Amino acid sequence: MSFDPKALRAEFPLLMLAQPPLHYLDNAATSQIHRSALKAMSDHDMFQRANIMRGTHRLAEAATAAYEDARARAAHFLNAATPDEVVFTSGATAALNLVAHSFGDTLRPGDEVMLSLAEHHSNLVPWQLLRERRGIVLRFLPLTADGRIDLAALADMLTPRCRLIALTHCSNVTGAITDVATVVAAAHGVGARVLLDGAQQVQHGPVDVQGLDIDFYAFSGHKCYGPNGIGVLWARGEVLAAMPPFLGGGGMVGEVTPEGSTFARPPQRFEAGTPAIAQAVGLGAVLAWLSMLPWRAIRAHENELLRRLLAGLRGRSDIRILGPVDLDARQPVVSFDIAGLHPHDVCQVLDRHGVALRGGHHCAQPLIRHFGLDGANRASIAMYTTQADIDALLDGLNDVVAVLR
Ligand code: PMP
Numbered sequence: 001m002s003f004d005p006k007a008l009r010a011e012f013p014l015l016m017l018a019q020p021p022l023h024y025l026d027n028a029a030t031s032q033i034h035r036s037a038l039k040a041m042s043d044h045d046m047f048q049r050a051n052i053m054r055g056t057h058r059l060a061e062a063a064t065a066a067y068e069d070a071r072a073r074a075a076h077f078l079n080a081a082t083p084d085e086v087v088f089t090s091g092a093t094a095a096l097n098l099v100a101h102s103f104g105d106t107l108r109p110g111d112e113v114m115l116s117l118a119e120h121h122s123n124l125v126p127w128q129l130l131r132e133r134r135g136i137v138l139r140f141l142p143l144t145a146d147g148r149i150d151l152a153a154l155a156d157m158l159t160p161r162c163r164l165i166a167l168t169h170c171s172n173v174t175g176a177i178t179d180v181a182t183v184v185a186a187a188h189g190v191g192a193r194v195l196l197d198g199a200q201q202v203q204h205g206p207v208d209v210q211g212l213d214i215d216f217y218a219f220s221g222h223k224c225y226g227p228n229g230i231g232v233l234w235a236r237g238e239v240l241a242a243m244p245p246f247l248g249g250g251g252m253v254g255e256v257t258p259e260g261s262t263f264a265r266p267p268q269r270f271e272a273g274t275p276a277i278a279q280a281v282g283l284g285a286v287l288a289w290l291s292m293l294p295w296r297a298i299r300a301h302e303n304e305l306l307r308r309l310l311a312g313l314r315g316r317s318d319i320r321i322l323g324p325v326d327l328d329a330r331q332p333v334v335s336f337d338i339a340g341l342h343p344h345d346v347c348q349v350l351d352r353h354g355v356a357l358r359g360g361h362h363c364a365q366p367l368i369r370h371f372g373l374d375g376a377n378r379a380s381i382a383m384y385t386t387q388a389d390i391d392a393l394l395d396g397l398n399d400v401v402a403v404l405r
């Protein structure tokens with residue numbers, strides 16, 4: 001399959017319909033939705049809408065089959081051993097909370113969970129809450145000067161009490177990709193499980209959870225060209241099977257009596273209540289589409305734009321880029337500070353140029369503080385981003401300085 005950025009952009013209705021044209025560079029917060037997801041969702045609700053699992057009429061059977069097909073597509077995208085390892089959640093945050101509650105319930109006081117100072121709050125606060133509930137110990141891997149997770153510290157910080165290393169696969173602030181092989185080797189040395197927060201990775205191509213040899217993977221649909229309100233927790237089958245339920249309700253039980261209940265096998269054990277059925281179907285459609293794309297060409301396109309953006313920002317003495325400035329092991333997410341200018345003001349002025357940027361702490365306060373800041377501007381590139389988008393940002397920055405200084 002060849003890759004034509006212009007033709008591909010036309011598959012994202014909002015970008016085509018936006019008037020005046022929009023330079024959307026807030027993809028790390030939410031990417032635009034691909035037409036395959038929109039069509040799958042509207043088809044589902046027009047022709048197959050019913051509750052799943054419990055019905056025996058034809059519509060319920062069609063809806064159940066579509067939902068399970070979406071699970072299989074997610075499993076294929078992640079190269080999971082079986083679809084039963086895929087749990088649908090409302091998003092990455094819910095997936096991470098599920099692990100912190102359910103896997104967390106198997107931990108004992110004094111057991112350790114290793115995080116890093118680069119984590120999104122979604123992979124930090126649930127573990128702090130678990131610390132309150134169960135008396136576990138949290139350890140935080142430090143950061144290198146350029147804001148990468150400092151894996152050189154891992155050997156000294158790991159103890160036999162470590163049960164889990166939970167890290168971001170890719171930082172939502174710096175774009176830095178974590179060296180998973182080093183983490184997994186260290187974790188295996190002490191019998192710890194490995195969780196990756198893939199919220200910022202999956203929009204840049206399929207993931208091979210078996211090849212990575214990890215135990216948990218979490219991501220959200222709305223950041224990978226799919227619907228919002230839906231996400232995935234993947235967990236290794238044997239790990240998932242040993243986890244107690246988190247939420248209770250319909251669909252996750254076997255036998256229920258006033259005295260107690262037995263629980264369904266995974267993944268149903270972790271999907272209490274009516275799930276976001278149409279959204280799951282939409283996510284399945286977009287993951288099937290993503291699984292077929294020519295990723296080498298897309299990466300080359302994204303990297304070319306990243307190079308242009310980094311060069312444009314580096315050419316300005318008042319701008320400081322947070323994180324790695326080379327193209328090695330990073331995704332096209334770039335946060336930067338403009339000396340003396342508040343990110344919210346910067347984003348407001350850029351909006352007048354039709355440039356959508358994000359400013360703030362990006363739900364990663366420890367990482368932002370590492371750079372001595374309260375907030376930063378962030379531009380994030382997607383497969384449909386064009387040179388014109390990058391140039392509109394770089395031009396807009398001249399105006400930002402003229403207006404705000
Ligand atoms: N982890 C990372 C690295 C993220 O960037 C985000 C979203 N900003 C999340 C987790 C949480 O995702 P969601 O809000 O979709 O649950």
